[in-house]
Amino acid sequence: MTKLIGAILLISGTSACGLLHVRRLRRRSRILSEIVCALAAMRSEIVTRLTPVPELMERMALQTAVPVSSFFRNIHARLGELGSVALYDIWAQTIDAAPELLLSQEERAALRELARSLGRYDAAEQRAALERAERSFEEFARRADERRGADSKTFAALGAAAGVFIVLILI
Amino acid sequence: MNDFNGAYDAKYYGAARLLPPHRRADALALPPAEQCVAEELRLRVGFPVCAVLPDGERALGGTEVTPRELDTVVEIATAASAHSVRETVRAGYINAAGGYRIGLCGETATDSSGVMGFRALSSVAVRIPREVTGIARRAVSAVLATADDARGGIGSVLIISPPGAGKTTLLRDLVRLVSDGAVELGIAPSRVGLADERGEIAAVSGGVPQMNIGCRTDVLSACPKAAAAMMLLRAMNPETLALDEITAPEDVAAVERAANCGVRLFATVHAFSVEELMKKPLYAALLCGGIFEAAVIIKKTGGQRIYEAARL
Numbered sequence: 001m002t003k004l005i006g007a008i009l010l011i012s013g014t015s016a017c018g019l020l021h022v023r024r025l026r027r028r029s030r031i032l033s034e035i036v037c038a039l040a041a042m043r044s045e046i047v048t049r050l051t052p053v054p055e056l057m058e059r060m061a062l063q064t065a066v067p068v069s070s071f072f073r074n075i076h077a078r079l080g081e082l083g084s085v086a087l088y089d090i091w092a093q094t095i096d097a098a099p100e101l102l103l104s105q106e107e108r109a110a111l112r113e114l115a116r117s118l119g120r121y122d123a124a125e126q127r128a129a130l131e132r133a134e135r136s137f138e139e140f141a142r143r144a145d146e147r148r149g150a151d152s153k154t155f156a157a158l159g160a161a162a163g164v165f166i167v168l169i170l171i
Numbered sequence: 172m173n174d175f176n177g178a179y180d181a182k183y184y185g186a187a188r189l190l191p192p193h194r195r196a197d198a199l200a201l202p203p204a205e206q207c208v209a210e211e212l213r214l215r216v217g218f219p220v221c222a223v224l225p226d227g228e229r230a231l232g233g234t235e236v237t238p239r240e241l242d243t244v245v246e247i248a249t250a251a252s253a254h255s256v257r258e259t260v261r262a263g264y265i266n267a268a269g270g271y272r273i274g275l276c277g278e279t280a281t282d283s284s285g286v287m288g289f290r291a292l293s294s295v296a297v298r299i300p301r302e303v304t305g306i307a308r309r310a311v312s313a314v315l316a317t318a319d320d321a322r323g324g325i326g327s328v329l330i331i332s333p334p335g336a337g338k339t340t341l342l343r344d345l346v347r348l349v350s351d352g353a354v355e356l357g358i359a360p361s362r363v364g365l366a367d368e369r370g371e372i373a374a375v376s377g378g379v380p381q382m383n384i385g386c387r388t389d390v391l392s393a394c395p396k397a398a399a400a401m402m403l404l405r406a407m408n409p410e411t412l413a414l415d416e417i418t419a420p421e422d423v424a425a426v427e428r429a430a431n432c433g434v435r436l437f438a439t440v441h442a443f444s445v446e447e448l449m450k451k452p453l454y455a456a457l458l459c460g461g462i463f464e465a466a467v468i469i470k471k472t473g474g475q476r477i478y479e480a481a482r483l
Contacts, residue, residue, distance in 0.1 A: 046254060050254055050255045050257070051252075051255065052249070052250055052252035052255040053250060053251045053252045054250050054252070056252075079250060079251070082246055082247055082250060082251055083191060083192055083243060083246065083247040084192050086243075086246065087246065087251035118251070119246070119249070119251035119252050119253060119254065120253055120254060120288075121253045121254060121257055121260055121280075121287070121288030121289065122254065122257075122280075122287060122288055123254045123257065126254060
């Protein structure tokens with residue numbers, strides 16, 4: 001009886017690990033799509049309304065879902081440091097302090113690069129930078145979607161199979 | 172006005188806050204008595220920060236200013252949003268909260284439509300707005316001694332002075348005085364329409380004027396003067412219209428149109444005297460057209476300002 005309970009717990013545990021990974025893939029895919037939408041909204045705000053960066057960050061925090069909204073809110077909260085810290089550094093440090101965004105190194109670099117143009121004199125330069133970032137994140141989101149589609153069932157099955165395998169070894 | 176237990180002048184402190192953090196201490200090392208009269212803070216690449224005082228510029232010490240520091244001033248003043256103020260950047264300045272005007276100089280980037288912005292800044296001047304109440308009474312008294320006007324004691328007035336002598340400060344106080352009224356001077360309170368193109372007179376921030384411009388004043392900020400004058404006349408029915416720095420033919424045309432609408436006018440121009448103004452074709456028409464009843468000429472002698480009035 002003890003062995004049976006142990007086996008069930010073990011299989012449940014490994015299955016849960018597999019499902020957590022699936023959930024992470026789904027979450028990552030959703031975050032990347034959210035970033036694409038946020039970049040498009042930022043482009044529209046800057047090009048059509050010439051919205052100042054503090055107001056822009058505030059609006060983005062309201063228009064997006066967690067954890068992307070937290071990212072914009074954190075930037076907005078740090079804008080009081082301007083002068084001591086450049087906007088680029090505030091932006092880059094906020095990305096580094098946001099592991100909940102589940103971004104890869106390449107994705108972080110693309111988002112960081114955007115800050116080099118934000119708040120410059122030329123709205124056209126910012127528009128080009130935002131379009132570049134948008135295209136990159138559309139591609140990241142597409143890849144993440146593909147990976148989620150391909151790997152979700154595999155990881156769920158692998159989790160359960162790993163549990164069964166360990167149980168068989170231990171019995 | 173002194174603040175922070177008398178250690179700093181509040182307006183000067185606000186200007187120092189626009190500098191990069193490591194420069195603020197240099198600026199605030201200026202004695203409070205001199206902070207109170209400082210007119211500008213100037214940063215030029217390759218030289219230390221300077222304060223412009225009534226007796227001239229004075230270096231504030233510290234290391235030579237770098238181009239990056241000038242970018243930082245713009246970043247602080249615009250909250251990293253230079254794109255939001257591109258129209259004024261094209262005109263060579265930006266306005267910061269509190270009524271500070273930051274003049275920009277350097278290598279411009281241009282296209283077929285004109286100046287787009289700055290490729291690299293070489294110098295920056297942070298102008299400290301000074302609100303001096305009471306000076307308009309002196310100017311009005313001088314005008315009343317020469318002019319004979321039945322409409323509320325004072326007619327249309329043209330303020331004349333060279334740059335930096337205090338035209339905007341006088342115009343602001345005159346607007347406040349006429350808006351609130353001054354019984355002892357025979358000035359009844361009246362509605363004033365203020366065309367504040369560069370945001371220096373009222374320093375409106377979030378819809379609220381940061382300067383005292385009177386309780387019956389309607390301000391139109393960041394709008395070209397000529398257009399602003401017409402908008403105010405159509406929309407706000409002012410009894411008095413105030414405009415700063417008449418410099419272009421379209422400004423003169425707007426003043427002439429406004430005069431035909433029967434409003435009292437207050438305006439400022441750059442010149443040393445009425446005679447000098449008469450030699451300039453643009454202004455000669457303005458002076459000969461009988462639009463202004465009087466001129467107030469601001470003269471600086473030994474750090475003091477004298478308001479002389481002349482009948483036009």
